[in-house]
Amino acid sequence: MKQLWLDFKSRPLWRKALNIVSALFAIAGMAIIGAWGIYQLGLTNDRGAADHNHRSFLSVAEMESLQGAKLSQERIDEQWALQYGRLAALARYYPENARLMLAAAQRSGDPLVVDRMLAAARIYMDQNPALDSLGDRIEALLIAAPQRQRRNVIPWMDNPEWTVLKQAILHDSALINRAADLTGVEARLIVGCLIGEQVRLFHTDREVLKQYLGPVRTLGVQSQFSYGVNGIKERTAVAVEQHLTDPSSEYYMGRNFEHLLDYPGGVDQTQERYHRLVDYGNHLYSYLYTGCILHQTMLQWRRAGYDISDRPDILFTLFNVGFRQSVPKPNPVAGGSRITIEGRQYTFGAIGFDFYYSGELAEAFPYCRQRFSQPDHPLTAADIERIQQSITDCRRPGYHHEYRRDSTAASSTGYTPEPPDPFGIDHSRVKPQ
Numbered sequence: 001m002k003q004l005w006l007d008f009k010s011r012p013l014w015r016k017a018l019n020i021v022s023a024l025f026a027i028a029g030m031a032i033i034g035a036w037g038i039y040q041l042g043l044t045n046d047r048g049a050a051d052h053n054h055r056s057f058l059s060v061a062e063m064e065s066l067q068g069a070k071l072s073q074e075r076i077d078e079q080w081a082l083q084y085g086r087l088a089a090l091a092r093y094y095p096e097n098a099r100l101m102l103a104a105a106q107r108s109g110d111p112l113v114v115d116r117m118l119a120a121a122r123i124y125m126d127q128n129p130a131l132d133s134l135g136d137r138i139e140a141l142l143i144a145a146p147q148r149q150r151r152n153v154i155p156w157m158d159n160p161e162w163t164v165l166k167q168a169i170l171h172d173s174a175l176i177n178r179a180a181d182l183t184g185v186e187a188r189l190i191v192g193c194l195i196g197e198q199v200r201l202f203h204t205d206r207e208v209l210k211q212y213l214g215p216v217r218t219l220g221v222q223s224q225f226s227y228g229v230n231g232i233k234e235r236t237a238v239a240v241e242q243h244l245t246d247p248s249s250e251y252y253m254g255r256n257f258e259h260l261l262d263y264p265g266g267v268d269q270t271q272e273r274y275h276r277l278v279d280y281g282n283h284l285y286s287y288l289y290t291g292c293i294l295h296q297t298m299l300q301w302r303r304a305g306y307d308i309s310d311r312p313d314i315l316f317t318l319f320n321v322g323f324r325q326s327v328p329k330p331n332p333v334a335g336g337s338r339i340t341i342e343g344r345q346y347t348f349g350a351i352g353f354d355f356y357y358s359g360e361l362a363e364a365f366p367y368c369r370q371r372f373s374q375p376d377h378p379l380t381a382a383d384i385e386r387i388q389q390s391i392t393d394c395r396r397p398g399y400h401h402e403y404r405r406d407s408t409a410a411s412s413t414g415y416t417p418e419p420p421d422p423f424g425i426d427h428s429r430v431k432p433q
Contacts, residue, residue, distance in 0.1 A: 074147065076111065083114040085142050089135035090118065093128065097121055154354045156341045161202055166361060168219045169194065173364040175284045182260060182379075182387070183291025184253070186371040190290050191361065192312060192352035193319045194219070197231045199351050200339045219283065223397050227277035228286035232293075237273055239323050240292045250303050251296035251323075256378045261288065264388055281392030288387070293319050297326050298372055304328030309371050316352030 011019070083105065091098035101117045125131075152158040169176075169191060176194075180187035201220045219229040226233050241261050243251035263269050276285035297318045301308045306328050308314045313334035318326045320336035336348030346354075379387075 078147075079111040081142050082139055083111045085138035086114060086118060086135050089131060089138055090121075092134065093131050094121070154358060155344060156199065156346065156351070157354070157358065157360070159342070165195070165198055165202070168198075169361065170364055172219065172283055172287075175282070176287050176365070179284060179287030179291050182375075183288060183295055184257070184373045184375060185291040185294050186368045188356060188365040188367060189294050189312060189315060189371060190287050191365050192316050192356045193290050193294070194230055194287075195355045196316055196320065196336075196348045196352045198229065199341070200337055200348065201231075203339055203341050221278060221280050221283075223278045227274065228279070228289075229283050230286050230290045232277055232286065232289050233322065234273065236293065236322055237277065237289055240289055240296065241273075243296050244292065250300045253292070253295050253299065254374060256375045257292075257295075259379050259384055260292070260387070262384055262388075275391055275396070278396045279392055279394060280396065281394040282390050284387070284390045290319070293323075295372060297323070300326060301328045306330065306332075308332065312356045312371075313349045313353040316356075317347070317349035320348040 084102075087098045087102050090101070101114060101121075104117065105111060105114045150158045152162075156162065176190055177187045179185075180190055183190075198219060201222070221229055222231050227237070243249045244253060244261060245258050246252055263272055277289070279285065294315055298309050298315065308318075311332070314332045317332075317334045317336045334347065334349035334353065339346045339348065339351060
């Protein structure tokens, strides 16, 4: 070995470098051949091992599911209540997991999937007697609580008419959301006004209207005294249009909205306005005027020093009573037209408020962080033309020929004109404070 080293040292530099490179190639070749041999012999294969939690996995798979089960709605509701309790206990310790489990269970439509998710999560939970005890206490309280008396806590929503009305509203969801974007108003506010008016119509004495709405499942369009699905009076619609184009108005919404309700050239605006609102085939204009009324009223109050943008009950009330009775003041009170449903009296503002915070139809009309907004740019000529072309060629009563102006008109329709103010207040004497 010593002689080899002496021979190597005596060699020229180029030969030393060549010897070193040759030795490295030889080592690399041997390593590659060795690795190939180990692979061919299967020495690198991971034969796996039984997971120490395999019994837990099996128990989760064998847990009960509601898929295919024939349970009553009361039984399913009871299961949901118990699962909400278990997830509430979990949320005190693992809130993110509880939130994810709740959302997943609701999407699945099977409350017992929560049992499986909780069992799976317990594999990674340390022993937590406090969590178990909390869950047991919540479950015991829920089991001991009396069974609910009706499906919906809001009485007027517990009627079959509400199910019919929801279907009709969802049919118009695209139009409502489009109007919301164009007017800078949360869609849910527009729907609250729509529901207030439709519920008021549905629960009048006009049996013909009820027979029509029920089987057809469509919204009622008014053509007498007030127009459209939201019952907008002609003078209110005219005022909305004037407010849009008057920068000095306390209701002015801004330059980007000025042309929202423009008319095509050469048309009779009075006739065209009537066609916009009394349209059985497309309710877009009804929702546009509604959004403008809400936005303009909110701005009127804000400019007077009172922000009611977070008071949907007041906004619904003011929509119902109209611009003439919108008097900005501190501590406004919700109310409006009185509506009697199965012997219980509500007001227009209360009906809208009930819906707004009920969570109903939240997927189609979600809650927004900001209820009112401004568009980024004015409407283009193409935008305005598309809005104007939304009117359908439907059959409607002729303008000012839809009812007789005599004492038999009201009795023949069952309609009784409402007083100027449902509370008997003379607003001409009310001054802003």
